[in-house]
Amino acid sequence: MSTVGCxxxxxxxxxxxxDEEAGPFIKAFREGLSLRLGEDLSERWEAIAARIEAQPDRYGWEHEGYIVAPAHADPYVLARSIGQILLEEAGFPPSKRHALLDELYLASYPHAKTVFRPEAQAFLEACVASGLPVYVVSNTGGERIKAKLENIVPHLLHAIGIKGNARKFVIAPPDHLHPDWRPLWEALPATCSIPGLTRAIHLHRGHYFALLTQIWDETRLSPEETLVCGDIFELDLAMPAQLGAQVHLVFRPQTAEHEKRAARSARGGGASPTLKGLFERLDLPG
Ligand SMILES: [Mg+2]
Incomplete structure (x- = not known):
């Protein structure tokens, strides 16, 4: 396996x-949606969750006509996927559905608890101590991530590059494409498929691509020298893997087998249920 430089x-x-964080988020999200639709959603919510579970490939987080992550990816995505179906059935057109779900998501997210993985602090400390450049790239806003990290690694915030609002769900070209990175973007196929998933995975995630190339410009490293870690293969890892990066899936008990398989079979790929797998992979003490 290639060396990891970033x-x-x-x-x-x-x-x-x-799963431990999302309870209060789901409650707020469901109440907000219930208010908008003027009905008690308890029964329909569960019925739609069961419908999604029965046909997981058919549903997902939709953004501008594309499924961008599987519905069962995490409780946030599941709530959003259920919300989509409820609004569709209530006759809301796609643009209104998305705007309303974005609004509900933003209003509900602050209710979520913050529960770090038990090994998160030691992991970040070991990574920074090893001299590896460490970045956090997330759809969540940078200030919010910083405030949360302050709870466990206030002494390391200066050493962790935080890039929030990554919009990994946007399927579109980057807003600005530096000529140096044009060949990499142009070589990126629009979709890929993985065994076990009947629909294609969209790879043209331009905002996410722009943030990754920013990091490669800052570190003067290549995709191949980079390890990208995430908990949703489709959203976090599929495009970086295609760009040549090494990837690692930190999965949940509910993560689909095909996602774990896809992460493990990618070149320089791996998967583990906790961050301990990364300690081993990166040969970190602890
Ligand atoms: Mg995630």
Whole structure:
């Protein structure tokens, strides 16, 4: 396996335990949606969750007509996927559905608890001590990530590059594409498929691509020298793997087998249920 010269970490679900955090978020999200629709959603919510579970490939987080992550990726994505179906059935057109779900998501996210993985602090300390450049690249806002990291590694904030609002879910070209990175973008196929998933995975995630290339410009490293870690293969890892980066899936008990397989079979790929797998992979003490 190639040497790792730079580490890029997703935040929610990768450094944190989303299933323990999301309860109050789900409650707020569901109440907000219930108010908008003027009905008690308790029964329909569960029925739609069961429908999604029965046909997981058919549903997902939709953004501008594309499924960008599987519905069962984490509790946040599941809530959003259920919300999409409820609004669709209530007759809301796609643009209104997305705007309303974005609004509900932003209003509900502050309710989520912060529960770091038990080994997150030691892991970040060991990574920084090893001299590896460490970045957090997440859809969550940078200030919010910083405030959360302050709880466990206030002494390391200066050493961790935080890039929030990564918009990994946007399927579009980057806003600005430096000529140096044009060949890499142009060589990126629009989609890929993985065994076990019947729909294609979209790879043209231009905002995410721009942030990754920014990091490669800052570190003067290549995709091949970078390890990208995330908890959702489709959202966090599929594009970086295609760009040549090494990838590692930190999975949940509910993560689909095909996602773990895809992460493990990528070149320079790996997967583990906790961050301990990364200690081993990076040969970190602890
Ligand atoms: Mg995540």
């Amino acid at each position: 580490l890029i970490l997703d935040f929610d679900g990768t450094l944190t335990l989303v």
